[in-house]
Amino acid sequence: MMDFVAQRLMLGDVVLIDLGEEQAIEATVARPIERTATTVRVTLRAEGRDDFIREWPLDAMVTVVKGS
Secondary structure, X not given: OEEEEHHHOXXXXXXXXXXXXXXXXXXXXXXXXXXXXXXXXXXXXXXXXXXXXXXXXXXXXXXXXXXX
């Protein structure tokens, strides 16, 4: 596991996500990443869940479990 700046995420990366209602889960970057001047918008896929979107500021740190 390593912490990366969110803007470095790539398709296929597996990240550790805290959903609040439970412990952190692993989710895979499932679609091409959308980057704007200020944010990174990522579609994630986790086992047993529908795909969901997470958005971070460019400088936010994200824990990557497995890189693509």
